[in-house]
Amino acid sequence: MMVVVDTSALLRLFIPDGPVPDGMESAFRESERGNAILLAPELLIGEAAQVLLKKKNLGLLSSQEMEDLLDSIISLPIRLFSHKPLIQRASEVAQKYKITVYDALFLTLAEEKGARLITADRVLQKAAIKLNL
Secondary structure (H helix, E strand, O other): OEEEEOHHHHHHOOOOOOOOOOOHHHHHHHHHHOOOEEEEEOHHHHHHHHHHHHHHHOOOOOHHHHHHHHHHHHOOOEEEEOOOOOHHHHHHHHHHHOOOHHHHHHHHHHHHHOOEEEOOOHHHHHHHHHOOO
16 A cells, blocks of 8 residues: 655644544554555655744744654655656646645655545645545
8 A cells, every 4th residue: 555645644643733634643554564655755854844943933842842853754664756757747736626736746646656645634635535546
């Protein structure tokens, strides 16, 4: 089983901003058992770092907490993929479903790999359903 992990879903494992999306915890458990492969565009790391920086700047995280969380995220067993081969299709998907190219990168990767997408973003989830992901 292959699963594309969106930044919004991943961060819910570390920062309790809302419920952890269905299937997220089990995807990580299955990955640990060797029964699932977790995937994401490289953007995942940049988006996660930006959210953590925002939380730090709001006083919700210390510098050390931010650094520790980012280290934890970087060390997760998620295979990261370059944007370059995904960007043309992501641009098409973004236009068609009226989402950002950033979000469309996650959808495009899931589509390309025949993977399930796990996200906490409702708009992205609606687009994933339309693409049968």
